[in-house]
Amino acid sequence: MPSERPRRRIPEATVARLPVYLRILGEQADLEIDRISSDRLAELAGVNAAKVRKDLSYLGSYGTRGVGYEVGYLVYQIRRELGLTHDWPVVIVGAGNLGQALAGYGGFGERGYPVAGVVDVDPAKIGSVLGGVRVRHIDELAQIVQSRRVNIGVVATPPAAAQDAAERLVRAGVTSILNFAPVVLTVPRSVEVRKVDLAVELQILSYHEQRRADGTLRSVGGAGATRSASA
Amino acid sequence: MPSERPRRRIPEATVARLPVYLRILGEQADLEIDRISSDRLAELAGVNAAKVRKDLSYLGSYGTRGVGYEVGYLVYQIRRELGLTHDWPVVIVGAGNLGQALAGYGGFGERGYPVAGVVDVDPAKIGSVLGGVRVRHIDELAQIVQSRRVNIGVVATPPAAAQDAAERLVRAGVTSILNFAPVVLTVPRSVEVRKVDLAVELQILSYHEQRRADGTLRSVGGAGATRSASA
DNA sequence: CCGGCTTTGTGAACGTGTGCACGAGTGCCT
DNA sequence: AGGCACTCGTGCACACGTTCACAAAGCCGG
Numbered sequence: 001m002p003s004e005r006p007r008r009r010i011p012e013a014t015v016a017r018l019p020v021y022l023r024i025l026g027e028q029a030d031l032e033i034d035r036i037s038s039d040r041l042a043e044l045a046g047v048n049a050a051k052v053r054k055d056l057s058y059l060g061s062y063g064t065r066g067v068g069y070e071v072g073y074l075v076y077q078i079r080r081e082l083g084l085t086h087d088w089p090v091v092i093v094g095a096g097n098l099g100q101a102l103a104g105y106g107g108f109g110e111r112g113y114p115v116a117g118v119v120d121v122d123p124a125k126i127g128s129v130l131g132g133v134r135v136r137h138i139d140e141l142a143q144i145v146q147s148r149r150v151n152i153g154v155v156a157t158p159p160a161a162a163q164d165a166a167e168r169l170v171r172a173g174v175t176s177i178l179n180f181a182p183v184v185l186t187v188p189r190s191v192e193v194r195k196v197d198l199a200v201e202l203q204i205l206s207y208h209e210q211r212r213a214d215g216t217l218r219s220v221g222g223a224g225a226t227r228s229a230s231a
Numbered sequence: 232m233p234s235e236r237p238r239r240r241i242p243e244a245t246v247a248r249l250p251v252y253l254r255i256l257g258e259q260a261d262l263e264i265d266r267i268s269s270d271r272l273a274e275l276a277g278v279n280a281a282k283v284r285k286d287l288s289y290l291g292s293y294g295t296r297g298v299g300y301e302v303g304y305l306v307y308q309i310r311r312e313l314g315l316t317h318d319w320p321v322v323i324v325g326a327g328n329l330g331q332a333l334a335g336y337g338g339f340g341e342r343g344y345p346v347a348g349v350v351d352v353d354p355a356k357i358g359s360v361l362g363g364v365r366v367r368h369i370d371e372l373a374q375i376v377q378s379r380r381v382n383i384g385v386v387a388t389p390p391a392a393a394q395d396a397a398e399r400l401v402r403a404g405v406t407s408i409l410n411f412a413p414v415v416l417t418v419p420r421s422v423e424v425r426k427v428d429l430a431v432e433l434q435i436l437s438y439h440e441q442r443r444a445d446g447t448l449r450s451v452g453g454a455g456a457t458r459s460a461s462a
Numbered sequence: 463c464c465g466g467c468t469t470t471g472t473g474a475a476c477g478t479g480t481g482c483a484c485g486a487g488t489g490c491c492t
Numbered sequence: 493a494g495g496c497a498c499t500c501g502t503g504c505a506c507a508c509g510t511t512c513a514c515a516a517a518g519c520c521g522g
Contacts, residue, residue, distance in 0.1 A: 010438075011508075011509070012508090012509095013508080013509060013510090014509095015435055015438050016431065016435060018434070018438075019428075019430060019431040019434040019435070020415065020431065022434075023413060023430075024415075037468090037469065037470090038469075038470070039469080044415065045415060046415040046417070048510070048511065048512095049469095050471095050472095050510080050511055050512070050513090051509090051510065051511075053469090053470065053471060053472085054471080054472075054509095054510085054511095056470095056471095057470090057471060057472075062470085062471085063469080063470055063471085064469085064470075064517085064518065064519090065468080065469050065470040065471080065516070065517040065518050065519090066467080066468045066469050066470075066517070066518040066519055066520095067468080067469070067470085067518070067519075068468095068469070068470085069470090081438065081441075082434050082437060082438045082441065083437040083438055083440055083441025083442075083444070084434070084437065088433070088436075088437045088440065090433070097332060097335065097336060098332065098336075101328060101329065101332040104328065105328060105329075107429070107430070111430050111433070112437075113433050113437075151440050152433070152436055152437070152440070175440065175443065176436040176437075176439060176440055178432055178433065178436060182254060184251065184255075184275065184276060184277045184459050185459070186277070186459045192436060192439045192440075194432050194435060194436060196427060196429070196432060197250075198338070198427070199250060199254070199338070199342050200247065200250040200251065201409055201425050201427060202319070202321070202342070202344050202383065202409065203249070203250040203253075203313050203315065204246055204247060204250070204425060205319075205383055205407040205409060205423060205425060206313060206314040206315065206319045206343075206344075206383070206407075207241075207246050207249075207312065207313045207314055208407060208423045209314055209319065209382050209383070209406065209407055209423075210312075210313065210314025211314075212406065213314070228415050228416070228417045242478075242479070243478090243479095244478080244479060244480090245479095268498090268499065268500090269499075269500070270499080279480070279481060279482095280481095280499095281480080281481055281482070281483090281501095281502090282479090282480065282481075284499090284500060284501065284502085285479095285480085285481095285501080285502075287500095287501095288500090288501060288502075293500085293501085294499080294500055294501085295487085295488065295489090295499085295500075296486070296487040296488050296489095296498080296499050296500040296501080297487065297488035297489055297490095297497080297498050297499050297500075298488065298489075298498080298499070298500085299498095299499065299500085300500090
């Protein structure tokens with residue numbers, strides 16, 4: 001087993017697909033399938049086979065021509081590349097509707113992202129327990145981040161409080177933020193931000209519905225072959 | 232006021248940014264600001280000014296050289312392009328943790344996406360009320376979709392049930408799906424799917440953290456100028 | 463051991479998205 | 493009225509991402 005790390009830069013688009021491959025490969029492993037072709041993986045992931053091969057080639061993880069890829073090895077490689085060889089504790093800011101749902105979700109910890117803490121400004125919320133974690137005051141944020149070595153923060157506050165939450169996270173030492181609030185966060189360049197915005201997703205869908213409606217001189221019965229769809 | 236609709240095809244990347252512009256413009260309108268330059272809008276949206284101008288040019292909505300854009304008119308144009316001139320009722324499949332959070336969220340209806348119904352397979356959940364909507368059995372899905380003219384479905388089921396949920400939605404006549412389950416849905420080409428996947432987002436963040444850690448011969452104190460970050 | 467079948471890895475072409483730079487209008491001030 | 497400062501709209505070049513197509517490489521049966 002080669003311990004080489006080619007360490008080439010992996011394109012963002014590829015990074016975004018690796019988690020999907022990883023999940024599928026895990027499912028295949030559970031089914032005791034230990035070899036898979038790019039064609040099959042592409043089908044399961046809903047993408048083009050050439051794309052799969054090119055994506056995997058960035059890992060330096062070689063498949064075997066004429067045979068395919070070894071599932072277990074691929075899982076190992078992708079996990080390493082995504083930094084999933086150890087846990088990444090996260091801290092959630094905001095114990096409202098969303099914060100509660102996230103903390104109670106449970107899928108966090110199982111997937112390697114244990115909730116190191118939940119904080120809020122509202123004294124009424126402090127002390128209540130969400131998913132096994134007690135809600136603490138936001139002033140304790142820095143202490144939590146440092147003692148638990150947290151790198152990833154989740155912003156689950158109302159829009160008006162999100163920028164402040166982000167700034168506190170950054171000051172506490174967090175370097176990656178997952179933002180659920182519908183606002184554009186301003187942070188230092190060195191901090192990575194990803195946004196999950198329900199309203200944006202719905203509006204993109206309604207744009208397409210709208211377009212569809214405009215051209216509604218066309219067919220009524222939904223024709224079209226079946227295909228796989230990802231994000 | 233020109234009633235022309237240039238109706239050019241708008242690039243996907245632009246479509247994904249229009250909702251962000253729209254939200255910002257709405258905030259500006261609330262502040263009684265009725266004119267805005269591409270520079271200012273770019274700053275607030277965390278993007279390049281040229282990109283803003285190019286994006287807006289697809290709308291055919293013209294700004295005024297030397298002055299900027301009229302906020303109200305821009306809002307009107309973007310809303311129309313995104314199909315926000317009328318409500319888009321949505322139906323939620325799955326009344327578990329996530330489905331409950333979504334239905335109870337409230338932000339749906341306010342933003343033009345009223346919850347026309349919530350359905351589940353579990354008899355124990357049926358009848359309970361979420362966000363003013365009673366949970367009904369999944370067999371009533373088609374009836375809800377047709378009577379309420381629903382085009383958009385939300386999949387909030389466990390992974391194993393997601394494909395079935397999607398198929399039922401499609402059969403009922405839904406043409407756009409917002410998928411929260413971590414699976415790749417297979418649907419007819421004519422159906423638009425968007426995915427929101429927490430695990431994927433976290434894994435992308437940890438990839439970057441991982442990379443950061445690899446190169447950790449570099450600075451420790453987080454340097455770097457402040458900038459805006461979007462999705 | 464050879465020939466045929468399979469599947470990878472990747473060069474090259476194409477399409478999409480980004481950002482600069484500048485011409486072309488517009489409004490304001492003198 | 494003329495000049496100046498400002499800001500839009502867009503042509504162009506470049507970067508990034510996707511897909512095709514095929515040579516290279518491995519496996520298997522005879």
